Amino acid sequence: MSLPRAAGRLLARSWQQGLRFYSAAAPSPSARLNLPIDYKTTPLLHHTPSSLANSLELPKNASTKQINLYQAINAALRTAMSASDKVILFGEDVAFGGVFRCSMDLQMEFGSERVFNTPLTEQGIVGFAIGAAAQGLKPVAEIQFADYVFPAFDQIVNEAAKFRYREGTTGANVGGLVIRMPCGGVGHGALYHSQSPEALFAHVPGVRVVIPRSPSQAKGLLLSAILECNDPVIFMEPKILYRAAVEHVPIESYTLPLSKAEVIKPGTDLTIISYGQPLYLCSAAIAAAENARKGLKVELIDLRTIYPWDRQTVLESVRKTGRAIIVHESMINYGVGAEVAATIQEGAFLRLEAPIKRVAGWSTHTGLAYEQFILPDVARIYDAIIQTLDY
Amino acid sequence: MASSLVGRWVARIPRRPHAVLGAVRWNSSISQRPGSDHVRFPGAVNSKFTSEMTFSRPSTMTAMPTYRVMDSDGVIVDTSRGPPDVPDEEVITWYKNMLTVNIMDVIMFEAQRQGRISFYMVSAGEEGIAVGSASALAPEDVIFLQYREAGVFQQRGFTLKQFMSQLFANRNDSGLGRNMPVHYGSSKLGIYTISSPLATQIPQATGAAYALKLQALQNPNNPPRVVACYFGEGAASEGDFHAALNIAATRSCPVIFICRNNGYAISTPTLEQYRGDGIASRGVGYGIDTIRVDGNDIFAVREATKEARRMALENGGRPILIEAMSYRVSHHSTSDDSFAYRARVEVEDWKRRDNPIIRLRKWLENKGLWNDELEQQTRNELRAAILKEFNAAEREKKPPLRSLFTDVYENLTEEAEAQRQELKRHLEKYPDEYNLNDYEDGIKGL
Numbered sequence: 163m164s165l166p167r168a169a170g171r172l173l174a175r176s177w178q179q180g181l182r183f184y185s186a187a188a189p190s191p192s193a194r195l196n197l198p199i200d201y202k203t204t205p206l207l208h209h210t211p212s213s214l215a216n217s218l219e220l221p222k223n224a225s226t227k228q229i230n231l232y233q234a235i236n237a238a239l240r241t242a243m244s245a246s247d248k249v250i251l252f253g254e255d256v257a258f259g260g261v262f263r264c265s266m267d268l269q270m271e272f273g274s275e276r277v278f279n280t281p282l283t284e285q286g287i288v289g290f291a292i293g294a295a296a297q298g299l300k301p302v303a304e305i306q307f308a309d310y311v312f313p314a315f316d317q318i319v320n321e322a323a324k325f326r327y328r329e330g331t332t333g334a335n336v337g338g339l340v341i342r343m344p345c346g347g348v349g350h351g352a353l354y355h356s357q358s359p360e361a362l363f364a365h366v367p368g369v370r371v372v373i374p375r376s377p378s379q380a381k382g383l384l385l386s387a388i389l390e391c392n393d394p395v396i397f398m399e400p401k402i403l404y405r406a407a408v409e410h411v412p413i414e415s416y417t418l419p420l421s422k423a424e425v426i427k428p429g430t431d432l433t434i435i436s437y438g439q440p441l442y443l444c445s446a447a448i449a450a451a452e453n454a455r456k457g458l459k460v461e462l463i464d465l466r467t468i469y470p471w472d473r474q475t476v477l478e479s480v481r482k483t484g485r486a487i488i489v490h491e492s493m494i495n496y497g498v499g500a501e502v503a504a505t506i507q508e509g510a511f512l513r514l515e516a517p518i519k520r521v522a523g524w525s526t527h528t529g530l531a532y533e534q535f536i537l538p539d540v541a542r543i544y545d546a547i548i549q550t551l552d553y
Numbered sequence: 554m555a556s557s558l559v560g561r562w563v564a565r566i567p568r569r570p571h572a573v574l575g576a577v578r579w580n581s582s583i584s585q586r587p588g589s590d591h592v593r594f595p596g597a598v599n600s601k602f603t604s605e606m607t608f609s610r611p612s613t614m615t616a617m618p619t620y621r622v623m624d625s626d627g628v629i630v631d632t633s634r635g636p637p638d639v640p641d642e643e644v645i646t647w648y649k650n651m652l653t654v655n656i657m658d659v660i661m662f663e664a665q666r667q668g669r670i671s672f673y674m675v676s677a678g679e680e681g682i683a684v685g686s687a688s689a690l691a692p693e694d695v696i697f698l699q700y701r702e703a704g705v706f707q708q709r710g711f712t713l714k715q716f717m718s719q720l721f722a723n724r725n726d727s728g729l730g731r732n733m734p735v736h737y738g739s740s741k742l743g744i745y746t747i748s749s750p751l752a753t754q755i756p757q758a759t760g761a762a763y764a765l766k767l768q769a770l771q772n773p774n775n776p777p778r779v780v781a782c783y784f785g786e787g788a789a790s791e792g793d794f795h796a797a798l799n800i801a802a803t804r805s806c807p808v809i810f811i812c813r814n815n816g817y818a819i820s821t822p823t824l825e826q827y828r829g830d831g832i833a834s835r836g837v838g839y840g841i842d843t844i845r846v847d848g849n850d851i852f853a854v855r856e857a858t859k860e861a862r863r864m865a866l867e868n869g870g871r872p873i874l875i876e877a878m879s880y881r882v883s884h885h886s887t888s889d890d891s892f893a894y895r896a897r898v899e900v901e902d903w904k905r906r907d908n909p910i911i912r913l914r915k916w917l918e919n920k921g922l923w924n925d926e927l928e929q930q931t932r933n934e935l936r937a938a939i940l941k942e943f944n945a946a947e948r949e950k951k952p953p954l955r956s957l958f959t960d961v962y963e964n965l966t967e968e969a970e971a972q973r974q975e976l977k978r979h980l981e982k983y984p985d986e987y988n989l990n991d992y993e994d995g996i997k998g999l
Contacts, residue, residue: 289756
């Protein structure tokens with residue numbers, strides 16, 4: 163495993179140089195839907211402090227700073243470490259700042275006892291974190307890529323998730339634990355730098371699975387996971403957004419609720435449920451569809467917490483719109499969409515006017531040259547909207 | 554290694570304004586000096602060059618010796634050394650603790666055979682490792698176990714009622730009847746609840762030890778504490794063992810790894826488990842101070858653990874490995890018939906020849922502290938006490954049914970609450986299909 167991962171680190175550097183079009187990911191010159199996401203104009207990001215002030219959940223009248231997603235993660239980690247000396251940060255290569263710069267300058271600020279490198283062993287990192295959390299610390303463990311979390315699967319599924327349950331009345335638990343990992347497609351990550359294993363963890367009672375969509379969401383949700391949540395949290399960061407997504411973020415400390423979805427854009431005709439980076443694709447597809455069909459209003463929901471998830475917000479929306487599409491990068495088979503669709507079918511059966519549609523990764527691996535055909539894109543989401551409306 | 558070297562290379566790319574490419578030298582930087590007789594490769598800085606090509610061969614190395622204090626007749630081997638540094642009464646307590654576990658094992662093994670509990674695992678032959686090591690730890694030290702260490706619980710003050718409540722999964726079990734028998738736990742005694750997956754506790758112990766170290770640094774009023782972590786030689790083949798010892802060494806964690814090498818992992822003999830010099834030789838490879846002890850010699854186990862504890866706290870902390878040699882006299886568990894893979898005569902031989910209880914009994918008798926009459930009287934008392942709790946525990950109700958949903962998360966999720974309601978609706982509709990009265994408060998307990 164070590165050789166590809168080393169390659170991953172070098173790739174990570176190249177991703178940080180800015181948006182690059184590799185041959186496999188170059189847009190078609192004639193494309194009208196599958197255009198590169200313009201993060202500078204997307205309505206999903208707070209491009210001005212005033213749009214941030216209008217957000218219901220974020221602090222009012224806050225001083226803000228324009229930062230990207232990795233800087234938001236870095237800010238959240240700094241805030242958490244300042245707030246509690248129980249917070250420690252470790253993983254592979256976190257000491258020099260991390261291969262994605264998320265832990266930049268933190269060792270200098272908080273010392274090598276609280277921010278440190280571990281040997282290269284994912285099962286060790288998570289096992290170590292569980293022990294530290296059991297003793298009352300708030301360990302934030304980093305897995306360098308979500309693709310490499312599988313050696314730690316046993317520690318997460320059999321140990322972290324079941325710790326509180328098996329301890330019963332002794333009260334011992336690992337609620338302070340947070341496991342961060344970059345996830346998702348990035349255009350050229352191929353088999354082992356693209357995966358989104360959230361559905362695997364969503365099948366595990368005892369852990370919370372969180373995926374933010376933007377810098378302001380990332381900061382609030384991560385601070386919530388570290389400082390407030392007493393359950394182990396798997397925090398997945400869409401790595402394609404680390405540098406791309408830039409917005410105004412409150413400088414002060416704030417938290418966002420876990421297990422609470424957010425209606426990003428209200429609508430009456432169709433509900434799209436997604437999370438992480440595909441929300442930007444959904445937003446673009448909705449804009450195209452609403453442009454093509456005058457009067458169409460599509461509701462867009464960010465799940466934010468994959469499990470335990472906010473079933474009420476989703477059901478309320480679909481009971482209103484009567485139509486639902488679920489979008490995610492990870493494979494369609496047994497994916498998050500399956501659970502959401504089944505829940506909608508059970509909870510809004512009489513209101514459904516069309517089959518629930520899932521737009522997700524095909525049930526294959528992410529071959530390097532094929533990524534644009536495997537992961538959902540604007541055209542596929544647009545098509546799903548039209549199909550669902552015309553059913 | 555390859556990977557971390559790449560990481561280091563990446564680290565040299567300047568990213569702070571004051572850093573100029575090539576001008577920054579990191580503390581860890583090492584370069585080869587011309588003419589040096591020592592390796593200056595960063596991965597092994599103390600190695601000398603040699604022009605003689607020799608492979609290091611484990612077969613030519615002397616096996617690590619096994620430390621013992623008394624022989625199998627209970628006689629102190631080195632007569633020049635003083636008596637063990639514990640009062641006689643304490644040694645008698647150890648003896649009674651070993652005997653308690655032993656008698657409980659016989660009763661509970663039989664109880665499983667009668668179908669009164671679902672499962673059991675005895676500690677026969679390994680009582681000395683558990684009791685001896687636990688006696689050398691401070692009460693505030695933290696303990697992670699595998700499952701064959703009932704003596705640690707007994708030595709720390711776990712009550713017979715607690716043992717029996719867990720085994721019968723009744724309403725007094727701290728695990729709320731959720732775990733298989735023998736998966737004991739007690740936060741009051743500083744022992745985490747046992748889980749079945751092997752070796753998972755080893756990196757956890759390392760992390761817990763790091764937490765103790767950090768807490769001692771942040772608050773010097775905290776007493777220095779160590780973590781003790783127990784596992785078998787089979788579990789040491791798991792990746793978690795490797796991960797744990799390596800991190801413990803690199804992060805200097807005050808943790809004592811105690812390996813019970815009893816010769817078998819279920820049916821697998823050590824010859825099929827490893828080809829090196831046991832588990833102890835690996836400790837050295839991780840840069841961990843290591844000792845092998847005679848696990849049937851409670852004095853040797855205690856002394857090694859006591860010294861390990863002192864060393865583990867030295868200079869800010871570090872890990873120590875103890876490999877305690879013994880023989881698994883019993884079947885692996887109640888689900889195992891060990892005569893399917895080893896000769897009955899071999900087991901009988903070990904039972905007769907040497908075990909920690911008989912050895913300490915001989916020492917006590919040699920000192921005039923014990924005799925047949927005391928032995929019989931003590932055995933009768935212990936048996937009666939165990940059976941009393943056995944009968945009481947067997948009659949207790951199971952925990953309330955709601956315990957099946959609680960503690961998955963800190964709070965019941967909306968989904969779990971809906972499932973609880975659904976189960977309740979179902980049980981109310983089909984009450985005759987279930988033994989609801991076995992559970993505290995019946996359906997109301999849901």
